[in-house]
Amino acid sequence: AKYLAVDLGIDEYKKVNVPLVFRHTPVTSANARDSLRIVLKYTAGLPRNRVTSPTLWVKRIGSDGFIAKPMQEIPEGYVGWIAPHQQSGKVAYYLTASYTHENSLWEYAGETNQVSLNSRGILYRVHISPGGGVLQKGARTKLLARPVDDTGANLASAVQQRGQVKWIILSGDSTAKLSVNSEDPFRADLWPQIDGQVKLKVEAQLDGLTKIGYATFTSKTMELANIDLQAPTQAPNNQPVQLGFIATSTDSQSMRLDSEWRVDPPYAGQISENGLFTPASNFFGDVRISLVDLTSHKQKTVTINLFASIDSTTETTLVDASGLRLHLPKHSVMRRRQLSLQKPNLPNVKKFTRDLQVVGSVYQLLPAGVKFEKLPTLSLPNLARGSKAPPTLGWWEQTRLQWKPLESTVTDSTVSAFIETLAQFAVLVGNEPLGIHQLSFLPSPFSPLRGSLRIGYVLTSEEGQALVSIRIYNMAGELVRTLADRQVQYPGAHTEPNLAWDGLTNAGRMARNGRYVVEVIAENVKGKVRQLATVVLVK
Template identity: 30%
Template sequence: TITDSNGDVLPFRVTVTASNSTTSLTTQTNNDGEFIFEGVETGVEYAISTDIYRDGYDNSETSILVPTGASQTVIPDEIEVPIRNSEISGTTGVGSATVKLLDGDTDQILDIATSGSSGSYAFTFLADGRYKLVAQKLGYIFNTDTTDVIVLPVNNTQTVNFTAQPNIATLDVKITRDGANVSNADVTIISADTSVVLNKKTGANGIARFSAIEASTSYTVRAVKEGFTSSPGSRNVSLSSGDSTTTNFTMSANDASITGLVKTASGSNLRDAKVLAILTSTGQSTEATTSSAGTYTFGSIASGTYDIVASKSGFTSDTVSVTVNPGGSVTSGDLTLTVASVRISGKVVLKGVGVQGVEVTALSSATYTATTNSTGNFSFASLPVKTGATDTTTYQIKIKSGVFTKSYTRQVVATQIGKTITLPTTDLPSGQITLTVTDGVDPIGGAEIVFGISGGESESIVTGAEGAFVSDDNLRKANYVVSVFKEGFLYPENTIRLALETDTSQLTRDVYLPYVQSSVDEILANQKTEVKVQNPVGYDNSGASGVLYYKQESASSFTSVDMTLAGDSLVAEMPVFGSVEEVTFYTAITDTIRNNVYLSNQTSIVPLASGILSNIRVTPTVSGQRLRAGDSYSLDLFIRDGINKSLTDKFIGDSTDGNITWSVLNEATGIELTGQSGTAITLEAKQAGTYTVQVTADLDGSSVSRNLNLEVTEIPIGDISVSVPAKQISNSSTHLFSYAAKDTSGAAVMLGNGVTWSVLPSSAGTIDARGVFEPSGSSIIGTFNVAVSDPVSEKLGISDDVELIARIEPDEAYTLTDGNGLELSLLEGSVDIPSQLSLGQTTPPATKKFVFAQGSDVSYTVSDKIYILSFSGSELKKSATITLPEDSSLILNSGNKELARFNFTTLQWELLNGQSKSVSGAAGSASTSSLGQFAILAENEPLGIKYAAVLPSPFSPDVAPVKIGYWLDTAFPPAKVNIRIYNIRGELVRTLVEDDLQQPGRYGSSSSSKEIIWDGLTDAGNMARNGRYVVQIKAKDQQGEVVKLLQVVLIK
């Protein structure tokens, strides 16, 4: 059942899926939130999940294991769907404000809203929980930046309002040069928290005005104009709310220049060095790069004092100070850079040949990488080195190839700067180990090998079909260890140890897994259990001996049993345990030829209580029930052992191993038992009272008893209700129905053997005295009811409607029927996945009863029966043939009758195959490409009144009114109908119907579209006189008018 957290059913049907790695099933809940999956595979676990896509609803999931062989499995707990239906709303006091919704405990932002023009905001579809709110808008302050924690219950709305106050100021930035205003200069202001960054240009008055900016903060102000330098470089201005402040900058022209030369310590000109000119008064800097001649130039710069700094990777930097006057040009002193790096190189060889692609790393304060070239050489051309006279730079050079690693450490001092350090040639090892996992006859694929160096790293691989493992060809001299595992095989007790004598040794070795222990699926408590270990045919097992070890849970140690060698097997037996205490066992095979011991994994099994009397059950279940006095009840005793195997055969026949005793305790006489020593007896409830019947079964020293507590009542039966197994059930299996009888006091009563069961209609299937329903066949679909009849009380109980559904497989063809004339033929391949097909019925609403068919100008009347055919799986992949029976509601309609399907896209009935399909005789057939709602449409005849009659005539108003009936035809419904009563002189006596809009069909009786009677009164309310009267029925539509006259005689 799907509910919300309060246990209430959701207000809509929910799609539910049941899925695992191979199957996915879909269904929908009913109005009670219940759902069912039919035909599920047993012994499999399913994930049950909802599939809801509605605001405020989250999906939920659970899982359930369907036991093997189970006919029905119920999810024990309701599946609760979380609902988010709470809300926080209010006003910020100003439009376009940002409101952030925070987690009340972690301050994580959950959602962001913007207030409307009126300041209102809202967060909807919230789960219950703890929240905070933050309101923000540039230029405003709020009564609180962050609210206290808001505790929001389920289905609750809380209002949180903010108050906003303006927080703005004005800042003027004025720029001059030699006392004159500077226009078109760029001015930037940045708030202290960098949330405000604004740019403007100065006007002709030299001012850039920033109005209505956020106050209560400070701003960094900078002024820039191409070709000029500002003084100062920046200012910091603090603003309070309402301030109007001016800050000033002066500009000087960039008309000076500086040139210079950068050299190495050896006197060579240094190209591509980076040179910075830093104006000391403002901190502003300009960058240049030296030419091939080592020269640099800074042109069009401001006058003043500069620090000139030269630098280049691998060199120490140098600085000089230069002062340049307005419009002047100076040459700085030379800048000299000293190399601050070393070069480290080396070579890697394998078997005397250089190896390409070996990774080499140099690790110090940073990590540098290199790779050997085609000759095995590598180098680090420029590794940084500390330049202090007492400094030492340490480098660790690591050479790695496969599992081989070689490291060198070099300490470099300042005196080695600019020099090359050469490492010794590194020789790579080339040893290799090749293993083949075999059972002694054939290689074993899929075995897991754990291979590694003794006491070091290891790797795990799985062998291919040939059972082979080949190591890298770079193993060094060392001891290596091997472990091997394969599911189902006994594994070597001793780790396999392999020694490579040199760095170039090549070693090939077979690894043997010759033994497999046969699976022991169960231990039966009353039987010995064989354990067998097998080797492949052709394997030499002459050196093999085995031991079986086993123990019960309570034992402190294992018991051993020698295994017997028989051909290609070693066999031993565990004894009869005679109990259900857990048993643990394993086998050990000693193979002197392989010089190893092979062990199986330990297996623990709880023995099955086979042959041990464990349970007795009486059916039907009468214990705790109220029985009716005078009824007889047939009782059967079922006896089973601990594996649910029947032991009943040991208690029946001429010679029995067990004994059964039935008795009524306290020698009560209100209950009478017939057949008190057998498995089947008859219990007769003779008189009201409370009783206890005891039944005891004895077998091989085990005894089980059950007491049946009964109450016999003489209160009459007041009601019988019938319960259904589900609203939809499969047509290919049996299903159990049950009934509940209640006496006139409302208490439940169990009825006796006289109750009869029946199926309505009988074509749906049969039902036996136990309530087991068997469908008529896998071709039957549709709705049916089950009835229970009690001949004593003459009470009848009828179940709710139950739908028989059919399972449709992709590779089969089907002809399905409801047993009453409907047939549906499906071709093989009509579905691409297994699906379920159901048949339901409904009656047409007014909007679907009298219609114009899709694409037609002909009007139709729809049959009272609409058949609903639907899939739970995919849509039809091939056209199906549908046959519908004649509908009694159209029997008086003489127009052509056609099969139609309702199109839910156009909301119109469409004739099948797009053409008329006349229905003749008892049924009609047509082809359809999709399922849905089907009905018979009768073409409406031209305007006419048929089968008109008055009953009774003559009539007496004192006894009963006269009924006026007729059949109305109209091709353009509705028709306007008037019914009037005239005397023989033509005078109007009574108007019964005036301008009534009527659809085609039958009128007059209480079961028709409209009941029409005359009670003998005139329009004035007086009783009409005795005599003959004329009933005029007049109908009119857009094609014309018809009149029908009937005579009736009134006698008081």
């Protein structure tokens, strides 16, 4: 007993013998799947028949009060049992017993003890995801069953090894199709075939316990109208990026999609079913991520610009989607930098200068102006293989507004050079002499009733630009149509729509059937070139 009260009179002396015949060691923690053995030890040497009513009082998890459980006699005393709980929490208990001593009945009551129960690994619930909602009729919905203990830990591996899982359709709609994944029994695909409700359940069994999860869906005819992708425009290449989406039907309702994520280029990273994108640590620049609806084949794409964090310890080779490679040795920078890549669209006046022209894309390495302590190597794809002039790697000097070639190493696939600073870079070739090459027509013969005649050619000019005129003549040498008159054009291939002939004359009348001469003239301050070719018009 915790307290002993003895009544005494004035100047009265009383000797009290308190029999201490019980001892208990509290249980403080246990596994929730186990029965708890509670022992009340009997320490007296006197006969056991003096002990009456040994009782274990238990307050289970979620209970409002204590319940008495008689204890059984064992050699060392008395034992009682607390049944398994199968969930975590705290269970309370205390012990009582009576003992007769010197014609007095002593009542013993122990303190209340708390036992912390750990339910890790005990099947507690089965979650189905998604757990309900509206589904598109005829479209696949991916389902996932997740058996957990009451701490939320996933028990799928244990169930697969020591138990089993079953998917069952409960609704009367026998046309709904449910297909369980042969490699992962916790995944299933559901195809509702008609409008209405679809009910299903999942049974999971583990170590003698069975738990059931339910889900109810409403199937209806829906048509996808829009996909809104949610993603950042810029992100580091060393951290996962979570993408999300909202799909809307033609009646403005939210939709679930049978969808697939795609990454372009594929080596830029990996993306999970739920849209968690993990970038490749050596990729920077633009990556395109698309969500494709496999039912309607509609898709939405976002572009994320990935940047790389580098410091003095970084030694890596960064790549982008178009073939750029940037090898950074250790100590290329002295402090941490965020290195990013963009591909700006430059005006022709910047791409074609008096001496040089850009071949392919321009690559902007940021932050501009940062100088390297130890020089990295930049390699760009060699798209100038057909050029007569040898290509070089060059950078744009902003103060002088001109391209500066670098000493370069050229292979069939790349042009490489050491770079000293972050700037705009491109593959450069020298301008070729004025010329019109590869003059061609499509289709030939052509019918203006079926479409226009497309005129194509390759222009070269050592000045970086030329004035181009395109005229159509009949076989008598009479001017029929002027398509371009001293139009400023830059070197390269030209097939612009405004240079196509629709079969009309300058007067707006349809030209007659027959053969016509196409004249293309290019001129600059150093001279003029002329190309002629014939084409047949058939209405």
